[in-house]
Amino acid sequence: MTRLNTNQWLALVLALLAVAYIAMAWQIPTFPLPRPVDSDLFPKVLGFSLLILSAFLFFEKPTPIAGADEIDQEAQQGPLLLTPWARIIVTSLAIAAYAFLLVPLGFVLASVLLCVGLTAYYGYRRHTVNLATSLGVVLALYLTMTRVMDVYLPTGVLPF
Amino acid sequence: MDAFNNLMYGFGIALEPMNIAYVFAGVFAGTIIGMLPGLGPISALALMIPITFSMEPSSGLILMAGVYYGAIFGGSTSSILLNAPGVAGTVATSFDGYPMAKKGLAGKALAIAAYSSFVGGTVSVIFLMLVAPLLSKVAVSFGPSEYFALMVLGLTAVVSLSDKSLVKGLIAAVVGVIISIVGIDMQTGTERYTFGSIQLLDGIDFLVVALGIFALAEVFYMLLRGGGGKEAPRNAIGSLKLTRSEVKEIAGPVGRSSVLGFFTGVLPGAGATIGSFLGYSMEKRIAKDGHTFGQGNIKGVAAPEAANNAACTGSFVPLLTLGVPGSGTTAVLLGALLVMGVNPGPMMLEQRPDVFWGVVASMYIGNIFLLALNLPLIPYIAKILDMPRPLLLSLILIFCMIGVYGMSFSVFDLLLLLGFGLVGLGMRLFGFPAAPLILALILGNIMEESMRRALQISGGDWTTFIDKPIALGLLLVALLSLGLPLLKKRRKKSASV
Amino acid sequence: MTSLTLKRLSVFALPLAAFAGMTTAAQAQEWTPSRSIEFVAPANPGGGWDTLARTMSRVIQQEGLADESFAAINVPGGGGAVAWAQVARDTGNPHKLFATSPPMILVPLAGASRYDHTDFTPVARINTDYSIILVAADSEYQTLEDLLNALKEDPSLSVGGGSAPGSMDHIAIAGLASAAGMDASSVNYIPFSGGGDAMTNLMGGHIEAVVGGAGEAVGQLGEGSQLRALGVSSEERLGGGLSEVPTYQEQGFDYTFDIWRGIMGTPDMPEEAVAYYEDLFAEMLETDAWREASDQLGWIDAYQNSEEFGAFLDQQQEQFSDVLSELGLLRQ
Numbered sequence: 001m002t003r004l005n006t007n008q009w010l011a012l013v014l015a016l017l018a019v020a021y022i023a024m025a026w027q028i029p030t031f032p033l034p035r036p037v038d039s040d041l042f043p044k045v046l047g048f049s050l051l052i053l054s055a056f057l058f059f060e061k062p063t064p065i066a067g068a069d070e071i072d073q074e075a076q077q078g079p080l081l082l083t084p085w086a087r088i089i090v091t092s093l094a095i096a097a098y099a100f101l102l103v104p105l106g107f108v109l110a111s112v113l114l115c116v117g118l119t120a121y122y123g124y125r126r127h128t129v130n131l132a133t134s135l136g137v138v139l140a141l142y143l144t145m146t147r148v149m150d151v152y153l154p155t156g157v158l159p160f
Numbered sequence: 161m162d163a164f165n166n167l168m169y170g171f172g173i174a175l176e177p178m179n180i181a182y183v184f185a186g187v188f189a190g191t192i193i194g195m196l197p198g199l200g201p202i203s204a205l206a207l208m209i210p211i212t213f214s215m216e217p218s219s220g221l222i223l224m225a226g227v228y229y230g231a232i233f234g235g236s237t238s239s240i241l242l243n244a245p246g247v248a249g250t251v252a253t254s255f256d257g258y259p260m261a262k263k264g265l266a267g268k269a270l271a272i273a274a275y276s277s278f279v280g281g282t283v284s285v286i287f288l289m290l291v292a293p294l295l296s297k298v299a300v301s302f303g304p305s306e307y308f309a310l311m312v313l314g315l316t317a318v319v320s321l322s323d324k325s326l327v328k329g330l331i332a333a334v335v336g337v338i339i340s341i342v343g344i345d346m347q348t349g350t351e352r353y354t355f356g357s358i359q360l361l362d363g364i365d366f367l368v369v370a371l372g373i374f375a376l377a378e379v380f381y382m383l384l385r386g387g388g389g390k391e392a393p394r395n396a397i398g399s400l401k402l403t404r405s406e407v408k409e410i411a412g413p414v415g416r417s418s419v420l421g422f423f424t425g426v427l428p429g430a431g432a433t434i435g436s437f438l439g440y441s442m443e444k445r446i447a448k449d450g451h452t453f454g455q456g457n458i459k460g461v462a463a464p465e466a467a468n469n470a471a472c473t474g475s476f477v478p479l480l481t482l483g484v485p486g487s488g489t490t491a492v493l494l495g496a497l498l499v500m501g502v503n504p505g506p507m508m509l510e511q512r513p514d515v516f517w518g519v520v521a522s523m524y525i526g527n528i529f530l531l532a533l534n535l536p537l538i539p540y541i542a543k544i545l546d547m548p549r550p551l552l553l554s555l556i557l558i559f560c561m562i563g564v565y566g567m568s569f570s571v572f573d574l575l576l577l578l579g580f581g582l583v584g585l586g587m588r589l590f591g592f593p594a595a596p597l598i599l600a601l602i603l604g605n606i607m608e609e610s611m612r613r614a615l616q617i618s619g620g621d622w623t624t625f626i627d628k629p630i631a632l633g634l635l636l637v638a639l640l641s642l643g644l645p646l647l648k649k650r651r652k653k654s655a656s657v
Numbered sequence: 658m659t660s661l662t663l664k665r666l667s668v669f670a671l672p673l674a675a676f677a678g679m680t681t682a683a684q685a686q687e688w689t690p691s692r693s694i695e696f697v698a699p700a701n702p703g704g705g706w707d708t709l710a711r712t713m714s715r716v717i718q719q720e721g722l723a724d725e726s727f728a729a730i731n732v733p734g735g736g737g738a739v740a741w742a743q744v745a746r747d748t749g750n751p752h753k754l755f756a757t758s759p760p761m762i763l764v765p766l767a768g769a770s771r772y773d774h775t776d777f778t779p780v781a782r783i784n785t786d787y788s789i790i791l792v793a794a795d796s797e798y799q800t801l802e803d804l805l806n807a808l809k810e811d812p813s814l815s816v817g818g819g820s821a822p823g824s825m826d827h828i829a830i831a832g833l834a835s836a837a838g839m840d841a842s843s844v845n846y847i848p849f850s851g852g853g854d855a856m857t858n859l860m861g862g863h864i865e866a867v868v869g870g871a872g873e874a875v876g877q878l879g880e881g882s883q884l885r886a887l888g889v890s891s892e893e894r895l896g897g898g899l900s901e902v903p904t905y906q907e908q909g910f911d912y913t914f915d916i917w918r919g920i921m922g923t924p925d926m927p928e929e930a931v932a933y934y935e936d937l938f939a940e941m942l943e944t945d946a947w948r949e950a951s952d953q954l955g956w957i958d959a960y961q962n963s964e965e966f967g968a969f970l971d972q973q974q975e976q977f978s979d980v981l982s983e984l985g986l987l988r989q
Contacts, residue, residue, distance in 0.1 A: 010590060014331065021338070024353065031348040032985030033822065033842055036620030037612045039350040042341060050334050056327045063324065063591050087383040088585070091557070092578055098561065099574035111562070115554045122383070122550030133551060134558075141196070141562055151203070151566055152730045206702030209711075303863030344736070346848055349767055349821040349986070358742060361735035361769065428857050482860065482883075483876050484853040491853060494876075495708070499953050503876035510881075569732060570739070609850070616847055617864060619813045 011058035015051055022047035087122070094118055106156015111138040163290055170517030173218055174525055179518070182223040183526045190230020191533065194246045195238050197371055197563030201231040201247065205492045209499060217500040218518035224493055225476070225519055226526050229281060232432055232472045233530045236273040236465055241266060241544055242556050244375035244563075248602075249432030249468040251370050252440040255595055256453060256460025258378075263456050266545055267397040270538045272458055273465045274531055275402075276414045280466030281527040283418040284425070284473035289520050293509065295426050296481035302427050304614035305624045309634035310427070311607035314434060316638045317441030318596040323451065329596045332587065336600025337608075339364055347612045359572040366433075368573050369601055371560045372580025373587070373594050379553050380585040397542040400535070410462040413443045421467030425474020431487040432468040432475070437599050439467030445641070454595070473523060480504050480516055688929035690725040690752055697755035699740030701733040706756040708954065709783065709918050713756075713938075716946045722937055727754075736760055736824075738770040745772045750923045751930035754780060758918045759825050762974050766981050767823045768988030774970045778926040781938045782919035782961035782969065784951060788829035788890040789871040789902065793859055794883050796866075801888040801908045804866055805837045812843045817864040819852035819873075823986040826852075829890060829914045830868040832980045833905060836912035841983040859884060870916055872955030875899055890914035895957070917959060917973075919966055935962045 004012070025043035080086060098114045105113070115134035116127075124130055145151045173179060193204045205224055212220035235246035240257035253273060260269035302310070315333070322329015342353045343363030354360040402410075417439035424435035443463040444453040453460045475490050483505030485491035497504055502512055509516055544552070564577050587594055618624035626632045696714055698707040707729070714727035732740035737760050747753055757774075765773035790801065798804040808814055818826030827848070831841040849855040852869040859867045860883045867884075871891075875898045877884045886902040890913050894900055905912050920938065922931065941947055942958055951958065961969055981987040 006590065028352055029350060031350060031822075033348075035348065035612070036615040036618075039345045039348050039352055042337075042608050043352065046334055046338050046341075050331065050338075053327055053331045053334065057331065060325060060327055084384040088380050088582075091380070091383060092582065095557065095561070095578045095581075096575060099571045099578070102565065102571065102574070107565075111558055114561075115558050118554040118557065119550045122553060124548055124550035126548075130551060133547075134554075137555060138558065141558075144192075144196075145562075145566055152569075152728060153566070203702045206707065209708075300857050300861035303858055303861055344769070344821065346821050346850060349769075349823045351769070358735040358738045358770070361738060362733065428854060478857065482857065484857045484860075485851070491851065492702075494853070498876060498955075499950075501953055503879075505876060505882065507879065507881045568734070569730075570734065613847055613849070616845065617815045619845075 005062045007060050007062040008058050011054040014054035014057065018047050018050035018054060021050065082123075090121065091118065102156075103154045104156060106158050107153040108138055108142050108158055109156055111142075166513070166517050167289060167521060169513065170519075170521030171524075173514055173518035174222065174521035179219055179222055179522065180525065182219050183226050183522050184529055186223040186226020187230035187233070187526045187529050188533065190227040190232075191234035191237075191530065193227065194231035194234025194236075194250075197238055197244045197246050197367070197375070197559055200367070200489075200567070201228045202488045202492055203567065204231065205489060205496065209492075209496045212496055212500065215500065217497065217502045217512065218515045220500050221493070221497060221502075221515055221519050222522040224496055225523065228489055228493070229469060229472045229523070229526065230530060232468050233274075233277045233281070233534065235468075236277065236461075237270060237534075237541060238559070240269045240273060240461070241542065242375060242559065243378045244556060244560055245367070245370050247432075248366055248370065249436055249472070250464070251374070251433065251598055252436040252464035252595075253461060253468075254374055255440065255464075256455070256457050258374075259454065259456035260458070260461065261542075261545065265398045265456065266542045267400045267538055268402065268458070269456075269461050270542060271400040271402065271535065272410060272461045274534045274538070276410065276417075276462040276465040277469040278527050278531045279414050280418040280421055280469035281473060281530070282524065283415070283466075284422040284470035285520060285523045285527070287419075287422050288473055288476060288523075292477050292481050295477050298423075299426050299428060299478045299482065301630060303628075304610040304617060305628050305631040306634065307427075307610035308607060308614055308625060309631040309638070311603045311610065313634050313638040313641070314438060314603045315600065315607065316641045317437065317445075317599060319642060320441055320445050320450070321595040321599060322593050323454065324591060324593075328590075328592045332592050332594065332597040333600040336597040337604030339369060339597075340601045340604040341608060346609055347616070357572075359570060363605075364576060365564075365568060365573065366601060367567060368564055368577050369580050370598060371563060372577045373584035373597065375556055375560050376577060376581025377584025377588055377594075379556055380581060381588055382549075382553060384585075397539060397545070400538055406458060410458055413439075413447075413459045413463040414466040416446075417443065417463040417467040418470040421470030422474040424467070425471030426477045428478050428484060428487075431489075432471040433602055435471030435474075436464035436468040437602065439463040441599075454593075476519070480508060480519075483508070688751065688927065688933050690723065690930075690933075692752055693726045693728050694723075695753045696727045696729050697740050697744060697753065698729055698731050699733070699737035699755055699757075700731065702731055705758060705918065706737075707731060709756045712947075712950050712954070713783070713920075713941065716941055716944060716950060717937070719946050720941070720944045722941055722944075735769065736764050738764060738772075741770055741772045741777075744923055745776050748924045749926065751927055753923050754920050754934065755922075756918065757921050759828075759916060759973070759977070761921070762970065762977050763824050763828065763981075766974070766978055766987060774921070774974065776924055778922040778924065778931060779963050779966040779970060780920040780922050780926075780931055780934045781963060782917055782959055782966045783938065783942070784918055784956040785959040786916040786918075786956065787871045787895065788826070788914045788916060789869060789874050789899075790830070790833075790887045790889075791856065791859060791867045791869065791874055791877070791884045792865065792887055793862060794885050796885065798866070798887060801903075801905065801910065804887055805834070805839070805910075807865075808834070808844060809837075809839055813845055814866075815845045815847045815864045817847045817849050817855035817858055817867045819849055819855050819869055821848050822846060823981060823984065825916065826868045827984075828977060828980050831984055832914060832976075833890070833910060833912050835980065835983060836905075836910050841980060842985060856884065871895060871899060875955055878902075897955075915959075915973075917969075918956075919961070931963050 025040050025047055028040040031038050102110045112134050119130045146153055231247055232249050235250035236253045238244045238246040239250040239254035240261050243254050243258040245251040257269045318333040344361050345352055420439055421435040440463050443459050444450045478484050479490045485494045564573050614624050696710045698710040700706045710729040714729050717723050761774050764770045792798050820826045827846045830844055834844050835841040852873045855867045858864050871889055888905045889902045892913050
């Protein structure tokens with residue numbers, strides 16, 4: 001048994017998802033009034049299409065991972081927190097935290113924190129410029145949305 | 161020369177000093193709204209209704225129409241510079257616009273977008289003026305069967321949009337349809353794939369997916385490749401000037417896409433987004449260098465930009481001649497007109513010619529304003545790319561999140577955005593094209609709905625799709641467009657053997 | 658404070674704050690708002706609820722009727738369910754209101770919301786619209802009876818509407834069919850993505866008739882129009898462009914249908930606050946600014962105070978659940 005290549009791994013994952021999707025398609029309740037095509041037909045067709053396509057993918061010759069060679073090699077050797085994949089994870093966590101803190105902290109504060117924090121984390125050292133730009137952009141957006149467009153954004157702990 | 165006299169009458173209204181000011185204010189506000197991802201023309205117009213409340217109807221519509229086409233005009237800027245589509249209609253612009261910007265051709269891409277938008281907008285105003293009353297008949301001749309056929313035709317573009325691996329392109333398209341049917345099924349009110357979450361009842365918003373898969377994924381991808389400022393400083397803007405051969409090259413695509421876009425816009429329910437995709441995929445198929453689409457081909461910027469602006473103008477046909485809105489945006493415009501005491505409809509040309517011809521004339525002026533406003537600004541706007549890379553990345557993130565939150569006010573959607581960003585990154589790494597997913601996401605739901613609607617009207621009789629000449633014709637074209645590339649390939653093969 | 662997250666994070670803080678507000682309100686003889694009022698439209702900008710909330714805010718502010726401002730906030734999602742879930746968690750908060758209409762009854766009956774109208778405090782009914790039946794101008798159906806007879810004979814004839822099965826337009830036509838002695842579920846109702854979409858399909862001859870809101874249809878009628886109205890669901894004939902359209906009752910079908918719009922508040926909103934808003938809205942309805950706005954929007958005032966509105970809602974729920982169960986769509 002040889003090792004599976006990338007496409008074969010992907011095909012297996014997709015096939016599993018397709019099976020789960022098909023299983024769920026059978027849970028869709030029938031509409032009480034007669035319909036020529038009910039809500040479940042499309043999901044079933046889509047699920048089986050995905051299943052068949054993943055079979056094709058299994059036998060397709062894999063292409064190299066796009067840009068794998070371009071991944072920042074230097075940083076990969078550097079501190080763990082700054083490796084390329086750590087950057088993705090930290091950024092994702094920051095976005096999730098932003099989502100949950102947006103309302104309690106308020107739009108302006110949360111956005112400025114996220115922007116300043118990530119910029120510094122990505123390696124920008126001129127903190128004054130960083131703070132000034134972030135604050136400027138966020139405030140400009142905030143004032144446009146709330147004052148001009150009359151769109152309500154959470155104010156949070158700040159009074160405006 | 162009836163049209164000429166009418167147009168002169170219209171210019172008489174549009175050239176009143178106050179109305180010139182309104183055109184300018186409208187297109188200026190529209191450009192800015194378009195550039196900000198998320199805050200689309202729909203909410204902008206809805207929020208403007210109170211302002212137009214006390215205005216003369218022609219002035220009010222001139223102002224609001226300006227915001228609408230201004231937003232479509234301005235939306236290309238963030239698509240090209242940040243890969244973050246400002247409005248749904250400019251998603252297709254990012255396919256080639258962003259690669260151009262990455263190559264240091266941002267200035268040229270923005271200039272092409274501006275010129276193409278201008279031509280698309282102007283050509284379609286001419287159409288609007290000459291054939292609007294006739295076209296209203298075309299618009300209503302599209303029932304559910306015809307829409308189904310049109311969507312099928314649109315979806316055949318998936319084949320040409322998936323370059324390297326057809327299988328991967330098709331998988332992306334299936335996933336796109338899968339995303340599009342999440343939520344309450346309009347035909348039965350049944351929930352599908354909502355996992356019991358009320359947040360998903362209305363489905364997943366198109367812009368959340370587009371911003372995630374394009375802009376956020378791009379940020380992630382850049383982070384993988386080294387977020388620090390280590391990259392060689394690039395020629396961020398490049399020249400704005402087009403060479404004569406470039407002008408020649410885009411003339412055809414712009415012309416064809418303007419016409420195609422206009423007719424797409426006339427059909428209720430189609431609109432700028434579908435128009436721009438159809439324009440893009442049509443040109444990709446026609447072009448000799450079609451395989452370089454997606455890598456920064458100037459025709460790939462010109463076609464969708466001409467088409468989306470033309471479609472935007474086209475959508476005024478059903479609004480003004482039938483009084484029925486073809487899209488969410490024109491629905492809001494209709495509401496505004498009603499508030500101002502104008503009843504758009506077949507009688508409007510006779511009852512309120514000032515509104516109709518005033519708006520048509522103002523669109524000529526507005527498009528000139530847009531060009532004059534945007535071209536000189538390009539070097540300054542494109543300076544965004546000169547920003548230190550870390551700062552630019554976090555600002556793109558902020559833009560996306562403000563865009564999503566300002567649209568749905570939902571924390572859940574922010575998490576969805578993150579999810580789609582990660583999905584987009586994975587798709588990029590493993591070579592799945594994003595364009596088919598987006599296309600299928602737009603068309604899939606309409607295709608399903610119109611198919612089921614058609615079948616319910618026909619009582620389950622599937623011949624409804626081939627009994628109607630328009631539907632049959634569209635399906636045949638779809639079949640042809642699938643068959644031709646295969647035939648070409650086979651001929652090539654046999655020739656080489 | 659619009660998002661669910663805050664509510665989740667501050668489970669402890671908020672009820673206390675609300676409680677504090679409540680006790681001070683109860684001590685005062687007459688309650689007045691102490692900060693700006695969050696006026697929730699459970700939909701995107703541009704829809705019926707949004708228009709109601711924004712128009713009311715504007716009129717109240719223009720006429721200086723309240724010391725504090727009404728801030729219209731859009732909370733779209735789930736046909737209202739997202740906003741309802743959010744308001745339901747804000748028990749007792751006197752500074753939060755939302756705009757409402759028949760989906761408040763219909764969506765919960767279809768099983769798509771955990772909260773129904775009894776979870777909230779009715780404040781006032783404001784106005785109403787009616788349901789109307791349209792056919793193409795060159796249609797052979799001259800009266801409502803013609804159309805209903807044709808539907809009886811050939812149940813495959815399609816009637817389009819702008820909302821999903823089991824929601825407003827469907828109930829309006831199914832109820833009428835039922836009143837005409839037909840089986841409510843026998844109407845071949847075709848849902849379109851909006852009233853405008855349905856009307857275009859009617860003009861193109863793809864469907865036989867359309868059921869929709871009278872306010873939405875008025876612009877489509879009149880001289881030279883491609884559409885014709887067969888009947889309207891009000892008790893008496895409407896004014897303006899619809900004065901020629903006979904009611905269902907006039908044509909011998911004992912059936913009325915209101916597309917009412919009203920305002921509701923958080924669960925257990927203090928009585929003093931409800932009284933304050935009742936008076937405020939009643940006063941607002943008397944202003945010229947309101948008169949002008951609702952004339953242009955085709956709204957017909959139909960004020961009811963909190964108590965009447967509550968009883969009306971109960972009665973609506975009964976009526977709708979009858980129709981829904983006849984259709985087999987009742988899921989509770």
